Amino acid sequence: MAGTSKSEGRIGLLNGFAAYGMWGLVPLFWPLLKPAGATEILAHRMVWSLAFVGVALLVVRRWAWAGELLRQPRRLALVVVAAAVITVNWGVYIWAVNSGHVVEASLGYFINPLVTIAMGVLILKERLRPVQWVAVGVGFAAVLVLTVGYGRPPWISLCLAFSFATYGLVKKKVNLGGVESLTAETAVQFLPALAYLIWLSAHGDATFATEGTGHAALLASTGFVTALPLVCFGAAAIRVPLSTLGLLQYLAPVFQFLLGVVYFDEAMPPERWAGFGLVWLALVLLTADAWRFARRPKRQVEVTEASLATPAPADA
Numbered sequence: 001m002a003g004t005s006k007s008e009g010r011i012g013l014l015n016g017f018a019a020y021g022m023w024g025l026v027p028l029f030w031p032l033l034k035p036a037g038a039t040e041i042l043a044h045r046m047v048w049s050l051a052f053v054g055v056a057l058l059v060v061r062r063w064a065w066a067g068e069l070l071r072q073p074r075r076l077a078l079v080v081v082a083a084a085v086i087t088v089n090w091g092v093y094i095w096a097v098n099s100g101h102v103v104e105a106s107l108g109y110f111i112n113p114l115v116t117i118a119m120g121v122l123i124l125k126e127r128l129r130p131v132q133w134v135a136v137g138v139g140f141a142a143v144l145v146l147t148v149g150y151g152r153p154p155w156i157s158l159c160l161a162f163s164f165a166t167y168g169l170v171k172k173k174v175n176l177g178g179v180e181s182l183t184a185e186t187a188v189q190f191l192p193a194l195a196y197l198i199w200l201s202a203h204g205d206a207t208f209a210t211e212g213t214g215h216a217a218l219l220a221s222t223g224f225v226t227a228l229p230l231v232c233f234g235a236a237a238i239r240v241p242l243s244t245l246g247l248l249q250y251l252a253p254v255f256q257f258l259l260g261v262v263y264f265d266e267a268m269p270p271e272r273w274a275g276f277g278l279v280w281l282a283l284v285l286l287t288a289d290a291w292r293f294a295r296r297p298k299r300q301v302e303v304t305e306a307s308l309a310t311p312a313p314a315d316a
Contacts, residue, residue, distance in 0.1 A: 012239025016248045019232035022225075024255025027105075027264075029225055030097045033218055036207040038095035040200060041222065044208070045090060046193035048223030050186035053179055056227070065180050075174055082170040082181070083188035089163040096156045102260030103268065107146070108160025109253040110279050113286060114139035115165040123169070131289035135282040142278035149271030178234040182227060246290060250283065 033041050057063060069075055096105040114136055120126040128136070147153045171181060200206040208216050237245060257276075260266045268276075 008239050012236045013244070015232040016236035016240055016245060017251070019229040019236060020248050020251035021255065022229040022232070023252040025259070026225065027097045027102045027256055027259050030094050033215075033222075034098065035211065036215075036219065038091060038098055040197070040205075040207065041094050041098075041219070042087070042091045043193040043196045043200075044219040045094075045222040045226055046087070046186055046189035047197065048220050049182060049226045050190045050223070052223035052227045053183045053186065056179060056231075057183060062180070065176065066184075069176070069184060078170050078174045079176075079181075079184045080188050082167055082174060083185040085163050085167045085170065086185060087189060089160060089167060092156060092159050092163070096160075100264065100266065101156050102264050103257060103266045103272075104150075104154055104156045105160060106253045106256035106260060107154060107157035107276065107279065109164070109256070110250075110276075110283065111139055111143070111157060112161045112164050113249075114279075114282055115161040116168060117286075119165050119169060129289060129293070131285055135285040135289070138278055138282040138285065142275045142282065145271060145278060146275035149269065149275055178230045178237075179227070182230055247287065250287075 030041065036044075069079070093105055093108075096102070117128065117132055118136055121128060143154065143158070146157075174181065174184075176184060197206060197208070201209070208219055236248075261268055
């Protein structure tokens with residue numbers, strides 16, 4: 001039995017590394033889709049993601065949740081909100097990568113846990129432990145430093161962080177599995193995305209049919225690129241502790257940051273290093289506090305949690 005548990009744990013870790021590794025390396029993929037613009041890429045991502053997860057659910061015959069969702073208008077409305085928010089997140093990220101802002105985009109996912117905590121306080125009226133307050137304060141100072149460094153607020157980072165944190169909050173309320181949630185959200189996105197692609201083609205601006213078979217195949221593969229890491233994440237989430245997933249989530253922005261600096265050769269003047277350093281300090285504080293809290297005796301954790309709610313991480 002212990003051997004089975006260890007085997008399951010290893011499978012979970014491998015899937016976790018695969019999921020966050022793919023999310024971390026995705027900046028290498030979006031430039032391959034040029035000359036398609038960010039909006040066209042986004043529309044294809046919506047259309048092909050639905051096709052991919054739809055086929056997957058047909059194979060496993062897992063459709064009961066759809067009927068239940070359609071009979072619950074409030075949850076359905078939340079799915080629409082989630083679809084709208086993730087559309088913004090996807091669109092900004094694709095544009096940022098293909099416009100030479102990979103480092104700033106990575107910052108968005110570094111500060112996302114801090115934004116999630118701040119939203120928990122402001123929206124859900126949750127209380128923070130002292131170290132969490134310090135981490136949020138350090139994160140706010142980092143944004144100020146980076147504002148000076150960039151000569152403007154880091155709008156791309158803030159947009160990505162707030163949209164993803166909002167998405168996580170809404171998904172928590174909807175309470176659907178990863179693949180089911182993606183299916184529902186892309187079903188909402190599908191008709192507007194398809195209409196846009198038809199309009200683009202009618203005006204002679206679409207690249208799907210004009211740039212060769214390879215380009216068309218790459219655009220179609222956006223569904224695979226979107227869904228595969230989510231499937232791996234789902235396999236990891238049921239096999240490894242939440243604290244482990246919390247640590248693994250930093251792999252993606254670390255890879256993105258390294259790609260931005262090393263591969264895409266984006267500038268990192270001293271003031272940006274200072275800002276990123278503050279963000280990383282905030283995350284170290286946050287992670288150490290979460291790890292210490294998770295290792296408390298079960299009885300103590302239960303008592304503490306009853307009086308001090310902590311925000312759950314946003315879904316990836």
